Amino acid sequence: MTIPATTVSQAPATGHRAAIRAHELRKVYGEGDTAVAALDGVSVDFGVGRFTAIMGPSGSGKSTLMHCLAGLDTPTSGQVLLGETELTGMPDAELTKIRRDRIGFVFQSFNLLPMLTAKDNILLPLELGSRKPDAQWLDTLIEVLGLSDRLTHRPSELSGGQQQRVAVARALVGRPEVVFADEPTGNLDSRSGAEVLGFLRRSVREFGQTVVMVTHDPLAASYADRVVMLADGKLAGELDQPTPESVLDALRRLGA
Numbered sequence: 001m002t003i004p005a006t007t008v009s010q011a012p013a014t015g016h017r018a019a020i021r022a023h024e025l026r027k028v029y030g031e032g033d034t035a036v037a038a039l040d041g042v043s044v045d046f047g048v049g050r051f052t053a054i055m056g057p058s059g060s061g062k063s064t065l066m067h068c069l070a071g072l073d074t075p076t077s078g079q080v081l082l083g084e085t086e087l088t089g090m091p092d093a094e095l096t097k098i099r100r101d102r103i104g105f106v107f108q109s110f111n112l113l114p115m116l117t118a119k120d121n122i123l124l125p126l127e128l129g130s131r132k133p134d135a136q137w138l139d140t141l142i143e144v145l146g147l148s149d150r151l152t153h154r155p156s157e158l159s160g161g162q163q164q165r166v167a168v169a170r171a172l173v174g175r176p177e178v179v180f181a182d183e184p185t186g187n188l189d190s191r192s193g194a195e196v197l198g199f200l201r202r203s204v205r206e207f208g209q210t211v212v213m214v215t216h217d218p219l220a221a222s223y224a225d226r227v228v229m230l231a232d233g234k235l236a237g238e239l240d241q242p243t244p245e246s247v248l249d250a251l252r253r254l255g256a
């Protein structure tokens with residue numbers, strides 16, 4: 001059953017307008033005796049201009065939720081709405097355009113193209129969408145991310161932290177409605193990780209970006225405004241203004 005966008009909660013619990021919403025999402029892998037409900041009826045809103053971390057024990061459905069929200073995976077039932085656009089049921093070609101033009105991605109493994117310079121990697125989503133960069137915004141990103149003297153380097157000539165900062169610039173350059181970050185600090189040392197997280201937080205506070213991040217790390221989650229907890233494919237609570245201690249406590253209560 002498809003529910004019209006207008007019937008899905010219009011006033012998220014956070015009191016913020018939602019950038020992206022999941023309504024009764026279910027994702028079942030396999031069939032019969034071996035079927036696994038990776039998501040088992042998840043309804044959650046992510047407010048505009050907020051930084052939300054998704055946490056939970058291993059296998060709780062974090063990646064599946066992020067992939068369904070980002071249009072990278074198709075839920076078995078339920079809805080995903082990006083603004084007022086329903087992603088569920090959308091043809092692949094249209095979803096590809098939405099991912100390119102309205103969503104930014106930061107992955108654990110950076111996912112930069114090895115043959116392109118840092119600058120060309122940053123500009124790639126705009127190039128693919130035949131969009132012109134906003135020169136001032138591009139300059140701001142490059143400066144704030146400390147990439148000015150690295151723009152002509154290829155990824156193999158950059159440190160992990162620098163590569164991830166290029167990936168963050170690439171995710172933000174088109175001012176997407178949501179940036180999804182999947183374990184963005186998983187391959188970084190603690191100092192580079194803190195820089196990337198600090199920048200993601202700054203993009204939210206200063207530039208109004210919406211960020212949704214999956215992480216295992218309570219310290220990383222404490223950079224967010226809110227933590228959404230999953231357990232066994234269901235929502236298992238949330239924390240506002242998380243600290244590493246409050247996140248660790250909540251995870252312990254879930255048996256993680």
Ligand SMILES: Nc1ncnc2c1ncn2[C@@H]1O[C@H](COP(=O)(O)OP(=O)(O)OP(=O)(O)O)[C@@H](O)[C@H]1O
Nearest residue numbers: 029030036038056057058059060061062063064065
């Ligand atoms: N392609 C797949 N086929 C079958 N089962 C899958 C598939 N992808 C995920 N699952 C199962 O769905 C459940 C949720 O997986 P998911 O990767 O979303 O969890 P997670 O919370 O991201 O885990 P982790 O923290 O270990 O990365 C797990 O039981 C997993 O084994």
